[in-house]
Amino acid sequence: MSPASHDAWDVELRPHLTPIFVYAAAFLIAVVHIAVGFLLKNGASGVIFQTADQVAMAILGLVIAGALLLFARPTLRIGPAGLSVRNLFGYRMIPWSEVVDVSFPPGGRWARVDLPDDEYVPVMAIQAVDKDRAVAAMDTVRSLLARYRPDLRAH
Numbered sequence: 001m002s003p004a005s006h007d008a009w010d011v012e013l014r015p016h017l018t019p020i021f022v023y024a025a026a027f028l029i030a031v032v033h034i035a036v037g038f039l040l041k042n043g044a045s046g047v048i049f050q051t052a053d054q055v056a057m058a059i060l061g062l063v064i065a066g067a068l069l070l071f072a073r074p075t076l077r078i079g080p081a082g083l084s085v086r087n088l089f090g091y092r093m094i095p096w097s098e099v100v101d102v103s104f105p106p107g108g109r110w111a112r113v114d115l116p117d118d119e120y121v122p123v124m125a126i127q128a129v130d131k132d133r134a135v136a137a138m139d140t141v142r143s144l145l146a147r148y149r150p151d152l153r154a155h
Contacts, residue, residue, distance in 0.1 A: 009079040010144055013137045015127045019072040026065035033061020074124035078144045083113055087124045096148045102141045111138060
């Protein structure tokens with residue numbers, strides 16, 4: 001089941017500050033590597049750089065920037081079917097029947113969906129660095145949890 005297969009989501013949550021930092025850092029890394037690659041032959045360092053070295057430097061910067069952009073992916077969607085969690089590399093659709101709780105552990109960097117048997121799925125879409133926005137997001141998640149899983153104890 002892909003993230004796009006569900007059209008009806010009650011809410012979609014994303015981190016606020018992390019993507020801003022990630023986009024700026026990725027842009028800066030790409031620009032610096034491309035500039036260094038462009039200027040690589042213009043120097044009297046005694047090292048002989050080829051055109052392939054220049055191209056490799058630019059490509060390396062683009063690869064690093066692309067990998068950094070993965071940190072802008074996290075999303076949490078909540079709807080009648082359950083919770084859709086997308087983190088850096090993975091996507092997981094968690095049906096309501098598997099959800100035990102949604103918590104934000106003290107000292108944790110992000111929230112998590114608690115599953116049976118002491119398992120959990122990290123939710124990088126709700127991050128501690130977002131402070132008040134993270135609190136509001138957790139309130140939203142808990143209200144939807146109460147709507148879809150009224151059998152669970154109230155928070």
